[in-house]
Amino acid sequence: MISRRNIRVKVMQTIYTLSTLEQTVKPGEPVKILQRHFDQSKELLLYLAYFLTEVAAYAETDSYQRRSKHLPTAEDLNVNTKIAGNEVVWKIREDVSFQQESGRAKPQQRADKDLVRKVYLQLVDTPQYKEYIATPERNPQNEKGLLEFIFSDLLLQNETFLSHIEENFINWDDDGDMVVQVMAGLLQKPGSVSFTEVISPDKWDFAKSLLTTVLEKDEHLQSLIIPKLKNWDPERIAALDMIIMKMGVAEFLYFETIPPKVTINEYIDISKEYSTQQSGQFVNGILDNIHKELVREDKLHKRDFRKA
Numbered sequence: 001m002i003s004r005r006n007i008r009v010k011v012m013q014t015i016y017t018l019s020t021l022e023q024t025v026k027p028g029e030p031v032k033i034l035q036r037h038f039d040q041s042k043e044l045l046l047y048l049a050y051f052l053t054e055v056a057a058y059a060e061t062d063s064y065q066r067r068s069k070h071l072p073t074a075e076d077l078n079v080n081t082k083i084a085g086n087e088v089v090w091k092i093r094e095d096v097s098f099q100q101e102s103g104r105a106k107p108q109q110r111a112d113k114d115l116v117r118k119v120y121l122q123l124v125d126t127p128q129y130k131e132y133i134a135t136p137e138r139n140p141q142n143e144k145g146l147l148e149f150i151f152s153d154l155l156l157q158n159e160t161f162l163s164h165i166e167e168n169f170i171n172w173d174d175d176g177d178m179v180v181q182v183m184a185g186l187l188q189k190p191g192s193v194s195f196t197e198v199i200s201p202d203k204w205d206f207a208k209s210l211l212t213t214v215l216e217k218d219e220h221l222q223s224l225i226i227p228k229l230k231n232w233d234p235e236r237i238a239a240l241d242m243i244i245m246k247m248g249v250a251e252f253l254y255f256e257t258i259p260p261k262v263t264i265n266e267y268i269d270i271s272k273e274y275s276t277q278q279s280g281q282f283v284n285g286i287l288d289n290i291h292k293e294l295v296r297e298d299k300l301h302k303r304d305f306r307k308a
Helices: 004-020 029-067 087-093 096-105 113-124 127-134 140-155 159-168 172-188 201-216 218-228 239-254 260-274 279-296
Strands: none
Touching: 004 029, 004 172, 004 201, 004 239, 004 260, 029 087, 029 096, 029 113, 029 140, 029 159, 029 172, 029 201, 087 096, 087 140, 113 127, 113 140, 113 159, 127 140, 140 172, 159 172, 201 218, 201 239, 218 239, 218 279, 239 260, 239 279, 260 279
């Protein structure tokens, strides 16, 4: 689920957090901070899935409330609750990893029940919903299709919902695109996503290794960067730019299977998005110069990842 780019961003954010701490960092604390970043990704995914299933399940609540009126109408007594039994909804809710993570993270405590109700009421007025309940049988494509419609059109296009997510998850800007893609895969194939493990063991090893390497080799990495700054005062360089360059040089030297071109391109993109307007060009120039120097001095030893 987590991409290498997401990993690099979270390592960058962890190093930046560490640079702002006034107290001495305890052994193991950097990895714990990094782990919390990944836990936030996991909780965001869980909550999106939870909220979506709550919208579907609200049909039962709506039916009960309308039947409980003092003078219910015939329409009140015959609310269609087909969506509450949606097969995809129940595959998600019965997924062991979903249940385990829900027990730990308790997404219901973040839930805006009034917003769930509003999205449901918006749903029942749509042609897509009316077409869905028009046929009593359950077609797998229709089951998936309606949930995809709710997620893509009624949630992701809903400013109130997006504001709700942004208020509850500070990582939405960082993880939103990735988690939305994972949700799309989940709706297509329920059970294909683990809610308890958003990062594979090999990627977690990469994340920890990148973090610890940059921290442990900090002085050496800086010694390679500073001579390339020319007229730039190291103290005036954006903190994130320096962190990004150190990460890039660390990948050049200590991660043999990552092609230098991939490293440079990734950090150019990250610097453009997270640092200043000039950062992309600046980071590109410094990393490219260091890369060329390492090649000239035969200090760059890369090998094909497919043969590693």
